[in-house]
Amino acid sequence: MxxxxxxxxxxxxxxxxxxxxxxxxxxxxxxxxxxxxxxxxxxxxxxxxxxxxxxxxxxxxxxxxxxxxxxxxxxxxxxxxxxxxxxxxxxxxxxxxxxxxxxxxxxxxxxxxxxxxxxxxxxxxxxxxxxxxxxxxxxxxxxxxxxxxxxxxxxxxxxxxxxxxxxxxxxxxxxxxxxxxxxxxxxxxxxxxxxxxxxxxxxxxxxxxxxxxxxxxxxxxxxxxxxxxxxxxxxxxxxxxxxxxxxxxxxxxxxxxxxxxxxxxxxxxxxxxxxxxxxxxxxxxxxxxxFSIPCTACKYCVTECPKGIDIPSCFSAFNEYNATRDIQDLNKTYLLIPEEKRANNCIDCKKCMEHCPQEINIPRKLSNIKDLTK
Ligand code: SF4
Ligand code: SF4
Structure with a gap:
């Protein structure tokens, strides 16, 4: 060392x-x-x-x-x-x-x-x-x-x-x-x-x-x-x-x-x-x-989310999809996230946003993921 x-x-x-x-x-x-x-x-x-x-x-x-x-x-x-x-x-x-x-x-x-x-x-x-x-x-x-x-x-x-x-x-x-x-x-x-x-x-x-x-x-x-x-x-x-x-x-x-x-x-x-x-x-x-969502999986946003959404896992699934643009890839990883923690549960309260050091517009990105996985 x-x-x-x-x-x-x-x-x-x-x-x-x-x-x-x-x-x-x-x-x-x-x-x-x-x-x-x-x-x-x-x-x-x-x-x-x-x-x-x-x-x-x-x-x-x-x-x-x-x-x-x-x-x-x-x-x-x-x-x-x-x-x-x-x-x-x-x-x-x-x-x-x-x-x-x-x-x-x-x-x-x-x-x-x-x-x-x-x-x-x-x-x-x-x-x-x-x-x-x-x-x-x-x-x-x-x-x-x-x-x-x-x-x-x-x-x-x-x-x-x-x-x-x-x-x-x-x-x-x-x-x-x-x-x-x-x-x-x-x-x-x-x-x-x-x-x-x-x-x-x-x-x-x-x-x-x-x-x-x-x-x-x-x-x-x-x-x-x-x-x-x-x-x-x-x-x-x-x-x-x-x-x-x-x-x-x-x-x-x-x-x-x-x-x-x-x-x-x-x-x-x-x-x-x-x-x-x-x-x-x-x-x-x-x-x-x-690489489209610069999330570092620090999870500072997660503790603030009233809906308990697993934001970093949603973003990680999206980034994997983005590398191949194969919707199967998105579904494979996205479906491993428990249903109640997926993007579609977001109520757009924006509480998470003030805690994101990467300044990601979290609800907007979640909304994109929601649209993709409909
Ligand atoms: S905007 Fe969505 S992800 Fe962010 S805290 Fe509110 S419900 Fe959770
Ligand atoms: S706070 Fe930002 S960078 Fe950290 S896990 Fe949440 S979305 Fe990702």
Missing amino acids: KYSEFSNIQGKVSKLGFGLMRLPKLYEGKEDIDFKEAEKLVDLAYKNGVNYFDTAYVYHGGESEIFAGKILNKYPRESYNLATKLPGWAIKNDNKTVDELFNEQLEKCETEYFDFYLLHSLNRDIWNTFKSVNAYENLKEKKAQGQIRHLGFSFHGDMELFKELLENYEWDFVQLQINYYDWEADNAKDFYKLLEDKNIPCIVMEPVRGGSLQKLNDEAVEVFKKLSDNSPASYALRFVAQLPNVLTTLSGMSTYEQVEDNINTFNECKPLSDEEMKAIDRANILFRKN
């Missing part, structure tokens, strides 16, 4: 971080973690040198933090970094205080401190919520008391807010969505460069864009196959890991094979050659032709 060292970060951090948001589940369509299977993945990663584990209040319907606490506790506390995040929407919608949430998180994670603590998924609305309860000042105080070792935020807002945050507050790190799909097209590059200029280490989320840069489409996969047997995901991970200001790259691993593949990638972590960079550009172009 390769490690990063930054002057403002205590200790070495593995270049591969384990995102605990897509763990193996007990039942399809539900969030309950299969603790036994998921533990095997965490153990494999830990034994191969991964020392950064990233959870959040909302992952797996709140179970991810409990899992992190139970499973990581068997290892010496100082041997790994535990990261979690403060949910602004629980302050806004459920009237919880920062202290209530933070103490609940400490208890669930069975720890006395967090190595990395983030204000979760900042955009203007969520930042205003945090400002209204002095969350930043509160967390700085917790850092001074040793309950937080590094304070940062994950970001899904615009450049104006990003600059405001960097200019007016002190941060130890920032977490950004970076991958080759978003690098130029979604200005990920500009956000990254700004952090680099300010010497603030960057943690990368969604390097494989919720798994879509592993699946790709046949034409794009073929481009990588011509180079080697390495997985498409390994190219996507190396694309971000080679950036000098990246502290760690988070991968939300769901299977033993994914953990093994990612460990192999980060044992070497070679910078991409010119030929490999050209292959990424080519695959990106071919993939973009067919």
